[in-house]
Amino acid sequence: MKRWLAAVALGLTLSGLAHAAIDTYEFANDAERDRFRELTKELRCPKCQNQDIADSNAPIATDLRREIFRMLGEGKSNQQIIDFMVDRYGEFVRYNPALTGKTAVLWFGPLGLLVGGLVVIGVIVGRRRRTSLSDHADTLSAEERQRLDTLLDKKQDD
Known part of the structure; x- marks a missing residue:
């Protein structure tokens, strides 16, 4: 039922x-x-x-x-x-609105956001590379640098 x-x-x-x-x-x-x-x-x-x-x-x-x-x-x-x-x-x-001042954001907004995002990523990566290179150069003490230089000199003499 x-x-x-x-x-x-x-x-x-x-x-x-x-x-x-x-x-x-x-x-x-x-x-x-x-x-x-x-x-x-x-x-x-x-x-x-x-x-x-x-x-x-x-x-x-x-x-x-x-x-x-x-x-x-x-x-x-x-x-x-x-x-x-x-x-x-x-x-x-309209599915495809005409290109006017009011609709320019619809047409070019996504491209602008993409370019802006790529610029931000480029700036972030560039800053990280610069800071990482300068940080690695200053990490060795004077004694460690002298020791490294002596090791490299021995290697070149061989």
């Missing part, structure tokens, strides 16, 4: 997924369909944040796909559609 109830509960849970809305749009030609796919892959879902609107099931992604379809039907260019979405949702809606 418990297994039967578990199976019914699982079936009811999964049936909700089976009824997910699927967008069906009629395009005038294949070029328009390709533009639609390209735009929906290029734009990010504002709710999901790490998913494009083509793959998102969020209600806002459905609205954005419908809006793109409407604008394509009006004959707007890809750039006009992207500009409209950026004006409405901000630069975040």
Whole structure:
């Protein structure tokens, strides 16, 4: 009986997924369909944040796909559609934001951090080498240096 109830509960849970809305749009030609796919892959879902609107099931992604379809039907260019979405949702809606003063940190920040880290590592290694070389030179006493010199002289005479 418990297994039967578990199976019914699982079936009811999964049936909700089976009824997910699927967008069906009629395009005038294949070029328009390709533009639609390209735009929906290029734009990010504002709710999901790490998913494009083509793959998102969020209600806002459905609205954005419908809006793109409407604008394509009006004959707007890809750039006009992207500009409209950026004006409405901000630069975040693009997976590849344009290079501007505001987004320069996004584009060049990781490289700057890498270069900065390499400089810090270089400075640390350089300081350690300088201190270790000067420390080793001063570690022998005068008596030890004299003894070392005599040993080295004997070695050279052989």
